[in-house]
Amino acid sequence: MPIAVYILGLAIFAQGTSELMLAGLLPEMADDLSVSIPAAGLLISAFAVGMLIGAPVLAVVTLRWPRRTALLVFLAIFALTHVAGALTPNYDVLLVTRVLGAFVYAGFWAVAAVTAVGLVPRNSRAKAMSVVAGGLTIATIVGLPAGTVIGQHLGWRAAFWTVAALSILAMAGVLGTIPGGAPDPESAPRLREEIRAMANPRLWLSYATTALVTAAILVIFSYFAPLLTEATGLRPGAIPGVLALYGVGSLIGITLGGRTADATPFRTLSVGITGLVVLSAALALWAGTPVVAIGTIFLLGGFGFAVNPALNARVFSLAGQAPTFATAINFSAFNVGITIGPWLGGLAIDAGAGYPELGWIAAALGLVALGTVILAALLPVRPLQPAGPVHPSVVPAGPPPDPDVT
Secondary structure (H helix, E strand, O other): OOHHHHHHHHHHHHHHHHHHHHHHOHHHHHHHHOOOHHHHHHHHHHHHHHHHHHHHHHHHHOOOOOHHHHHHHHHHHHHHHHHHHHHOOOHHHHHHHHHHHHHHHHHHHHHHHHHHHHOOOHHHHHHHHHHHHHHHHHHHHHHHHHHHHHHHHHOHHHHHHHHHHHHHHHHHHHHHHOOOOOOOOOOOOOHHHHHHHOOOHHHHHHHHHHHHHHHHHHHHHOOHHHHHHHHOOOOHHHHHHHHHHHHHHHHHHHHHHHHHOOOOHHHHHHHHHHHHHHHHHHHHHHOOOHHHHHHHHHHHHHHHHHOHHHHHHHHHHHHOOOOHHHHHHHHHHHHHHHHHHHHHHHHHHHOOOOHHHHHHHHHHHHHHHHHHHHHHHHOOOOOOOOOOOOOHHHOOOOOOOOHHHO
């Protein structure tokens, strides 16, 4: 695996830490900014909105830019938003920096994904994506608790300075490892071809799978803390350890999924989503038994994240030789799931459901996601016929695509 792919994973780790760490810093931020905790919580929602919009917009804007230039610009803006956030005493200014930071973070995701698969053979696409996306998994294991500790001991602004420094470090890595140079005008990606690739119905089924699986994971993950204390009976001090265990399971899952998704994408999706459904139901039934609940949460991380490489790799195969815009929409689909999952969980809790019952919602979402996978497998394969010249950075060397994912 080229070192550049790991550098892209490092950049995702830096930015993903910012995405996650506010969950542990809300009381300190609310007190320092003289706002309520719910108002501080809007900073998390603002980040999600920025990501939802940023990926497709920036994918189009930077379509003909050199990949390295786009990545460096995104990282630079991301670092500057955190410097501004660390310096401002104004809540409204901080809110704007969160939206802008998330906007370019989403653009980085989209360009980084296309760059990563362009650096490896076709039969290593999912493995490359597991390395890049693994940066976010490590952010869950390391970045989230580290950002919380830094914020609690040195102030939340110190956590923002740390993210800015990590982003600058990632910029140095991108500059040293990602090939530069302007694309050939005759072979650069064209918006018309990118939009034409979106006409594939299996691609939209893939987006639906992405959103549904993500929502199924988040409807439980968002409420792990109260579930563990109120339903399972654990002490609050035990929650970080359980979350870290979930993160370890996620890292194992995304690593294994990256090794199987290229050869057997539909099997990887089917096994992973089926495991997610079964484990969600198990948590609904036995959340009150600590050993079972903790073991189930560990496995949920594993099965939930094992499908991630396949979800990403399928989009590249289905979009053929015009994957940039299609990939950006897929990242928006992830953020649709991130938005819908907690919202559905909140509706259920407000309606009087207990935290264990969220497992049934996750299981139902997983079953619908499994249906989209089965339907996609049954649809006829549409031959990939490029409409014009193709940029060489998105045509990996290797054997023809597996018919399972085209």
